Amino acid sequence: MLQHDDPKGEKQMEFVTLVAGGQSFCIEITQIREIRRWSPVTLLPHSPPYVLGVINLRGAVIPILDLAAKLGFSAIAPTERHVIIITAIEERIVGLLVESVSEILGVQTDMVRETPKTEEDAATRAVEGIIPVGDNMIKIINLDALLQSTVATAA
Amino acid sequence: MTDTAILDAFFEECEDLLVALSDGLEDMREGRADSETVNAVFRAVHSIKGAAGAFSLDDLVGFAHTFETVLDDVRSDKLETDDELLRVLQRAGDILANLVDAARDSNPADRDQVDPVIEELQSFLGSEAAVEEEFVFEALSLSFDDTGNAARFVVRFRPGQEFYATGNDPALLIAALQALGPCETSVTSADLPAEFDAFTWNDGYLTWQVIIADQQNDLAIRDVFQFAEDLCDLQISEEDVEGAIPDEESALPDVVPPVTLEPADDPTPELGVSPDTPTKTEKPIKRAASTLRVDPERVDRLINAVGELIINQSVISQRIDEAALPNSAELHGDLDDYKLLAREIQEGVMAIRAQPVKPLFQRMLRIGREAADATGKDINLITEGEATEVDKIVVERLADPLTHMIRNAVDHGIESPEDRAATDKPPTGTLRLTASQRSGSIVIEIIDDGAGLNRKRIKEIAVSKGLIAADATLSEQEIDHLLFAPGFSTASVVTNLSGRGVGMDVVKTAITALGGRIAISSVAGQGTTFSITLPLTLAVMDGMIIHIGGQTMVVPIASILESIRPSPADLAEIGLSNHLLRIRGDYVPIIDLASRLGIAPSSHTLTDRVLLLLQTESVSQCALAVDDIVDQRQVVVKSMQGSYGQISGISGATILGDGKIALIIDPDAIAAVQSTERNAQIKARKEMSHAAT
Numbered sequence: 001m002l003q004h005d006d007p008k009g010e011k012q013m014e015f016v017t018l019v020a021g022g023q024s025f026c027i028e029i030t031q032i033r034e035i036r037r038w039s040p041v042t043l044l045p046h047s048p049p050y051v052l053g054v055i056n057l058r059g060a061v062i063p064i065l066d067l068a069a070k071l072g073f074s075a076i077a078p079t080e081r082h083v084i085i086i087t088a089i090e091e092r093i094v095g096l097l098v099e100s101v102s103e104i105l106g107v108q109t110d111m112v113r114e115t116p117k118t119e120e121d122a123a124t125r126a127v128e129g130i131i132p133v134g135d136n137m138i139k140i141i142n143l144d145a146l147l148q149s150t151v152a153t154a155a
Numbered sequence: 156m157t158d159t160a161i162l163d164a165f166f167e168e169c170e171d172l173l174v175a176l177s178d179g180l181e182d183m184r185e186g187r188a189d190s191e192t193v194n195a196v197f198r199a200v201h202s203i204k205g206a207a208g209a210f211s212l213d214d215l216v217g218f219a220h221t222f223e224t225v226l227d228d229v230r231s232d233k234l235e236t237d238d239e240l241l242r243v244l245q246r247a248g249d250i251l252a253n254l255v256d257a258a259r260d261s262n263p264a265d266r267d268q269v270d271p272v273i274e275e276l277q278s279f280l281g282s283e284a285a286v287e288e289e290f291v292f293e294a295l296s297l298s299f300d301d302t303g304n305a306a307r308f309v310v311r312f313r314p315g316q317e318f319y320a321t322g323n324d325p326a327l328l329i330a331a332l333q334a335l336g337p338c339e340t341s342v343t344s345a346d347l348p349a350e351f352d353a354f355t356w357n358d359g360y361l362t363w364q365v366i367i368a369d370q371q372n373d374l375a376i377r378d379v380f381q382f383a384e385d386l387c388d389l390q391i392s393e394e395d396v397e398g399a400i401p402d403e404e405s406a407l408p409d410v411v412p413p414v415t416l417e418p419a420d421d422p423t424p425e426l427g428v429s430p431d432t433p434t435k436t437e438k439p440i441k442r443a444a445s446t447l448r449v450d451p452e453r454v455d456r457l458i459n460a461v462g463e464l465i466i467n468q469s470v471i472s473q474r475i476d477e478a479a480l481p482n483s484a485e486l487h488g489d490l491d492d493y494k495l496l497a498r499e500i501q502e503g504v505m506a507i508r509a510q511p512v513k514p515l516f517q518r519m520l521r522i523g524r525e526a527a528d529a530t531g532k533d534i535n536l537i538t539e540g541e542a543t544e545v546d547k548i549v550v551e552r553l554a555d556p557l558t559h560m561i562r563n564a565v566d567h568g569i570e571s572p573e574d575r576a577a578t579d580k581p582p583t584g585t586l587r588l589t590a591s592q593r594s595g596s597i598v599i600e601i602i603d604d605g606a607g608l609n610r611k612r613i614k615e616i617a618v619s620k621g622l623i624a625a626d627a628t629l630s631e632q633e634i635d636h637l638l639f640a641p642g643f644s645t646a647s648v649v650t651n652l653s654g655r656g657v658g659m660d661v662v663k664t665a666i667t668a669l670g671g672r673i674a675i676s677s678v679a680g681q682g683t684t685f686s687i688t689l690p691l692t693l694a695v696m697d698g699m700i701i702h703i704g705g706q707t708m709v710v711p712i713a714s715i716l717e718s719i720r721p722s723p724a725d726l727a728e729i730g731l732s733n734h735l736l737r738i739r740g741d742y743v744p745i746i747d748l749a750s751r752l753g754i755a756p757s758s759h760t761l762t763d764r765v766l767l768l769l770q771t772e773s774v775s776q777c778a779l780a781v782d783d784i785v786d787q788r789q790v791v792v793k794s795m796q797g798s799y800g801q802i803s804g805i806s807g808a809t810i811l812g813d814g815k816i817a818l819i820i821d822p823d824a825i826a827a828v829q830s831t832e833r834n835a836q837i838k839a840r841k842e843m844s845h846a847a848t
Contacts, residue, residue: 042816043706045752046803054795054808056816059463061808063799093798 011109015131017138018085018098021073021123024138025098026105026131031143033086033093035101038078049075052097057086064095070146072122089143105138107131112140164448165206169255170514172199173248177517180248184241190230196244197226198384201374203251205381207258214264215254221276222247227374234279243275246528249521308370311390313362318386325363331379332365339366362388451547454507461497461504462695462791466810468497469788473813501695509544512590512599515553516541519561519588526565533572534565534584543590545597549669549689553599556662560601560685561588563659568605568683578680580604592691596713599687608677610634616643635675639663667823670696670792670806672714672770688713698790698809698819699767702783704749707817709790709809710779714822716768718784723762736766736778743768745778751825752804771826779825792819 015026016035041053041064050069054061064084069075076082076097084095112129128142179196182188204219225244228234250272257264310332314325329340343362348354367376373391380389472490480486516538527534545553569575569584576582587602610631617623617637629637637643638659666673671689690696690713698709699718719725719738727735727742734745745766749755759782766778790809795802806821 042808042818043754044799044802044818045754045805051799054799054816056810056814059459059466059793059810061793061795061798061810061816063795 013107013109013112015105015107015138015140016085017102017105018067018083019100019102020076020096020098021068021071022099023073023123024102024136025067025127025141026138027085027087027096027141027143029104031087031089033088036084036086036095038080038082038084038097052078055084055095057093057095060093062086062093062095064097067096067098070096070122071126087143089147092147094143094147105131105133107133115139162210165210166255166259167448168206169203172203173252173255174514174517175199176248176251177520180241180245183236184245188236193226193230197223197230200226200251201377202381203255205378210258212254212258214269215251215258218247218254218264218269218273219251221273221280222251223374225276225279228280240279243272243279245524247272247276249524252518252521306370306393307366307368308373308376309390309392310365310367310376311362311392312380312383312387314359314383314387316359318383319359321386323383323386325361328379328383329363329365332367332376335375335379336367336369338368340364449507451508454504457504458508461501464497465501465695465789465791468494469811470814505546505691505695506544508547510547510550511542511544512550512553513541515550515557516588516590518554519557522558523561523565523586523588526562530566531571532565532569532584533582534569534586537585537587538589539587540590543592543597545590545689546691549597552665552669553687553689556665556687557588557599557601559659559662561586564601564603564605564683564685568603570606574606597689597691599689601685601687602682603684604682607679607681607683608635608638608675610679613637635677638675639673670711672823695789695791696819697787699787700785700811700817701765701767701781702785703752703781704755706754707785707811707815708748708781709817709819710767710769710781710822711806711819712787714769714771716770716776719766719768719778721762721764721766726761734761736768738768738778741776743776743778745780746825747780748820748825752820769822769826771823777826779822790817790819 014029016029016032017024017026019025039055041055043053044051044063047053050066052064052066054063056062066075066078076099078097082097082099083101084097085101086093086095088094112131115124115127115129118124123139126141126146127139128145129140131138131140176196176199179188179192179199182192183196200219200223204216204223207215207219222244225234225247229236229240229244234240250269253268254264256262312325312328314323329338332338333340341364343364344360346360346362348360370376373393376391377384380387383389472494475486475490520536520538523534523536527536564586569586570578570580572582575584585604587600589600589602591598613634614623614629614637617634617640618625618627620640620643622637622640622643623629639662640660643658643660663673666687666689669689671687674686674688675683676686677683697712699712699715701708701710719736721736725737726745727737729735735742736745745761761780764780764782765784766780768776768778770776790811792807793809794807795805802818804821804825805818806824807819808816809819811817
């Protein structure tokens with residue numbers, strides 16, 4: 001994770017916050033390549049319901065996942081107003097369809113809390129920590145954990 | 156250059172040298188050899204030994220040394236080249252290549268293989284030489300003081316322009332010679348022009364002469380000149396001191412005194428060879444074909460960029476079509492030029508990666524010979540079309556499947572000499588490995604003149620393994636294809652060669668992964684032919700653009716036999732929803748692509764649709780029902796494995812002219828779904844009947 005010292009000498013991280021399935025999540029900014037408006041995708045046969053299809057990103061074929069559906073919420077019906085976050089982990093590039101992207105959040109590392117132990121589901125498995133912001137609570141998505149199961153089902 | 160890069164370069168060079176060695180031995184075997192051939196063979200082994208020594212590849216050096224000693228005797232006519240010797244030399248060549256492979260993979264040498272050949276080689280050397288063998292490896296570059304028959308050697312060399320241009324220095328060579336034993340060194344300056352104006356900066360004028368005493372043979376001396384041999388005129392002769400130092404030396408004593416160790420620091424004025432120098436040998440200086448070693452990644456980047464160019468070209472064509480411009484010939488002409496250029500650049504770039512199959516084929520010959528030896532069969536191995544060029548990756552990935560098939564052909568295909576004699580065949584079997592280019596594909600065939608496939612036995616095995624029902628009626632072609640079923644093996648006896656758990660299914664998987672196909676044809680008693688059809692390149696293919704259920708997809712042209720608009724009379728129903736196409740008296744299954752891929756079913760009836768008759772591996776022929784054919788064009792194949800994973804029935808994706816993605820279907824996988832389903836049903840039925848009894 002990207003960490004750098006702010007003037008006060010504390011570790012600082014930056015996240016992009018987003019809404020999927022009506023809940024607030026965030027993804028570390030270094031894992032995000034770009035944010036695009038929704039555009040029609042090419043369907044993939046025999047794909048799980050959360051796999052929307054593939055798009056052409058400047059010559060590369062990128063799969064697009066519905067983040068809400070992937071996390072176990074009801075699927076997003078994509079419109080022009082929806083947003084795709086292009087994420088990259090190592091060589092792997094995947095687009096995530098979300099309801100909206102809100103802001104860039106800078107937080108001190110000591111603000112990140114461990115995820116409370118709850119009954120495990122798709123969403124809690126993919127959350128690696130939570131950040132309380134005012135009255136709100138934002139969940140950090142662990143892309144590795146999120147995407148691991150995608151490859152497993154696809155392969 | 157890092158160490159590994161140097162080592163890689165060494166192995167690449169070895170590959171070339173092994174080809175030269177193999178060619179030379181082949182010529183010798185065919186009786187086409189002259190003294191130069193024998194020299195070339197010797198040099199190849201010698202160069203491998205020299206370079207291997209630098210990397211401390213001791214097994215390789217040791218073997219190469221024995222090999223080389225025998226070749227040296229052949230070269231100096233001490234040994235007569237009879238069939239027996241040629242056979243041993245060829246085996247030694249095979250072993251040398253194996254040792255190079257082993258060294259490349261950092262594997263230990265297979266002593267069981269190597270030692271007998273060393274012994275055979277040594278049996279050709281006199282007992283004296285054989286004894287010498289035991290300790291001479293390390294001592295090679297040292298003097299042979301302790302041997303009785305030491306002689307004096309006269310080394311005369313005249314560096315050419317290239318010698319200096321490549322950074323060589325006569326002083327170093329002379330120093331190396333002096334390390335071998337007592338030396339007398341002198342230089343002949345007879346060719347120095349008398350007039351200063353006559354100097355050409357690019358020429359060399361000096362001939363060095365070194366007389367070395369106490370040498371047993373010229374091997375050590377040749378070692379010194381290993382990297383300079385082709386760059387200078389070199390003469391090495393035994394005890395030829397008279398007149399060795401020409402008189403002219405005294406004519407110019409003050410210009411060039413006899414040199415001991417520190418000759419010209421600045422070699423530039425002494426370059427070149429004048430045409431009528433007395434030291435000039437008959438042999439012209441051999442130049443290696445000029446090649447360029449490039450990091451494959453750079454080529455890949457270029458290929459990707461060209462791929463984008465091709466896409467861009469089709470985008471522009473499409474845009475211009477859409478603009479519905481008046482038929483202004485100029486723009487269309489320019490566009491055609493652009494297309495041609497793009498195509499040309501693409502072909503040029505692809506050609507960079509292409510390389511002849513020759514080294515691969517030679518390796519296969521080796522494997523064939525080893526297999527023949529191991530099985531005690533007499534087999535004549537023939538290769539054809541060695542110059543055919545294939546993508547480097549294809550060449551690399553073909554090695555394993557071909558190895559397996561060659562071994563199979565030798566082990567199972569060709570009968571033993573006795574069996575052959577019993578069927579009026581010549582006792583020597585023939586195995587041909589051919590490569591050729593046919594309309595955009597490379598075809599590699601492995602043809603044996605053995606007994607042919609035993610279809611009855613294949614079927615029995617398939618039934619016993621539950622691959623087919625006992626009462627199934629299969630066409631000959633379908634039976635042949637059972638060979639590719641996973642886990643299938645016809646070997647009733649597991650021999651040393653086959654039955655190592657690698658089956659033809661692995662071969663097929665490897666070929667399919669290269670975008671190729673494999674087919675079998677076999678005539679009982681006359682032999683079997685395996686044909687592998689491969690695309691010329693991996694990155695681009697000819698595709699048929701089709702519509703299906705609102706989606707655009709690509710079907711590889713290579714697998715399409717024809718397209719048909721069926722009339723109702725051509726169609727037949729079978730079961731609830733299955734259809735058959737009647738074509739030329741045959742019935743082939745119709746596969747509805749939309750329902751197979753789980754996308755929105757087509758609203759069209761079959762008669763409104765187009766059927767693509769496909770040639771596939773799994774069910775020989777089938778007809779693919781699609782909504783419409785849009786176009787036929789070259790597409791750039793993009794893999795989806797990296798970012799998404801494998802999808803059943805889809806081999807990749809491409810980007811169309813409008814920037815949209817179209818999936819490329821994998822006809823074999825589409826057709827295979829059906830046959831595996833059928834096989835699963837048969838299996839289930841079998842299990843049920845087992846459970847019932």
